[in-house]
Amino acid sequence: MTTNTKRANLAPLLVDVAVPVGGYYLLKDAAGMSTLAALGWSSVVPALRTGWCAVKERKVNALAVLILFVNVVGLLLSLVAGDPRLMLAKDSGVSSAIGIGVLVSVALGRPMMTAVMKPWLVKGDAAREAAWARLTAGSTRFRRAEKVFSLVWGLVLLGECVVRVVGAYTLPVDTMVWLGNVIMVVAMALGFFVSGALAAGPMARMLLAETKAARPATSASAPAPAMAG
Template sequence: MTTNTAPQRQSKKNNFAPLIMDVAVPVGSYYLFKNGFGMGTLMALGLSSVVPAVRTAWGAVKERRVNGLAALILFVNVVGLLLSFVAGDPRLMLAKDSAAGSAIGIGILVSVALGKPMMTAALKPWLVRGDTVKEAAFARLQSGSTAFRRAERVFSLVWGVVLFAECVVKVLGAYTVPVDTMVWLGSVIMVVALVLGFLVSGALAAGPMVGMLAAELKAAADRPAEAPTPAFAR
């Protein structure tokens, strides 16, 4: 039995491209401009905003839709740009990054409230793995399964709460913990938050969604093929 892998490769590329363009490119380019080329924070942040800005504008004008993830990253960068004008206080500089990052958690929570959980864009590629059959099953569950849609919301809700709480803790730490300690402690807090987010979202949402997707695939495989319509009945 031969399998055409070209559609799967294309589907996988379509799934991961938004994540790469909206997250990896802006974050990676920021550190490249700042640490690699020695640019200032303001210039590096401004240049790293170009890709999400172009994607957001392209989606709004050409495709007549707004890419939520791209718009959120752009918003975070704009907030960071505005806050970058405030300098001189090291504690304020530590709090600045957390305050800008809290926009991500807030944006995710708002997307849940609007019924369009944003973190699905990050979860779906890991569930379907570029497989068109799994993508079709995923779409059926999205449109017909209340439990599946609830799990989607829970997944985004967990990450929204975790990311927002992380930012709140880091802002409080910026003003209560010695600056030298908070420089490395901030990274520890971030790692702990990410681990917590993976564990909780996996147990409450991603795990059940994997099970529902497997059940839907099995049910689809067990369904009898639809008989062709006889020519005389057409």
């Protein structure tokens, strides 16, 4: 991975996490703003970045629009209610919305997280792509693991939502500003571990076995090379 690629991958994380957290404490402690005002202003940059990315790419990104919508609605509700805890709780709205969407996709038989997992397993290899298609069409175990992967992530995202909402209304606001991000990181780590053990790992092994099993048949059916001379 090149330096430019690393920077491109880290930039959104810095804007969405480092700027809101650092900005909150800077505005509240150094500038003397109220908790509500500090939370509101520290959310402006991530919201603008989301909107700018949508305009720059000239296409509607459902996830980006959802995040922007949650930020704007949460800010407006907090201004009306005057409750900074509501602004902290709103962050879980993204997780809950995505989690519910993923679980619905599993119920409909079209697991949403497959689009995220498949590129990592197929790795752009034509033989693996063909093996994936065969397994999807003929292996009940493979399709079940595919659903389990999305099911795990749907439950993890909903669980993160519940924990963050409870924390927002039971812990001090200053604590939840940084703890909310810790909860998110822990939830992601848990999701990767459990989904990998229960679904992605077994699917990778089935995919590899199917790819290897198809190679001898392909080689046998290939025409013999012409004899020189």
